[in-house]
Amino acid sequence: MLTDKPGHPLLAATASVLVGAGHQVEFLDPGAPAPGAPAGGEDDGVADVYLLKAHTPEALALARGLEERGALVVNSAGATELCQDRNRIAMTAEANGLPMPRTKLLDSLSGLLPDSGGPSFGYPFMVKSRHSRRGDLVARVDHPAALRELAVAWHDEPVVAQEFIANSGWDHKVWVIAGQVFAGVRQAPVGAPPTGALSAPVVRELPGEWAALALHVGEVFGLDVYGVDLLDREGDPVVVDINAFPGIRGPEGAPEALAALILTVRQRSVA
Incomplete structure (x- = not known):
């Protein structure tokens, strides 16, 4: 399990299910000093399956390296990276007919200021950091003054602007x-x-x-x-x-489902 949070409830519970069934589970922090060969205990140093929970650049680099060595990584490094780029998400969704708000990519929030033309879909609208990460920008903008405040606080941040979807709350x-x-x-x-x-x-x-x-x-x-x-x-x-792979917490049966997925992926590799 590639994660910097081995105590995460879902991961801990999943590990317990797997260990209880006689399997070996190891946690590897992608941001920690390299321990040498990847965890697993096999002759080539590669584990049967890697679960990519961390989304840092170090984690993605490690996952790519493992994939190049033939390791099975869930989710793949490519799919995980795609879901960190909100512009690519919107483009992929549109190309495949998924219902999603209209989205516009900007180098910075200054491109939305009234003297730059403002948002084409009007107020209110959503602004989000282009790259999803801990502590990123996600805000609803209701008027030009709020937009100016955000533009000052996040002046160098690449963002996407999305139409606001009126909803049930x-x-x-x-x-x-x-x-x-x-x-x-x-x-x-x-x-x-x-x-x-x-x-x-x-x-x-x-x-x-x-x-x-x-x-x-x-x-x-x-x-x-x-x-x-x-x-x-x-x-x-x-x-x-x-x-x-978000921070799934609470659903009954989730650890068992995740453990079953890992074993299914492993079985495919030896079939």
């Missing part, structure tokens, strides 16, 4: 592990949420067409473990975010 969190769909809802970070805050996603069953959309996202982006954020636009789901 609930963010539908969907996680998929090898085709198994888990879901919850939480108050959306923006919009007009209903009264009564939720402190954590509540597990629920998605409508069939919503689940089908989430599964199609995995096919389009080449992902086995991923998250999709959906908003309800007058009854229809709209994809507003895609994450390769």
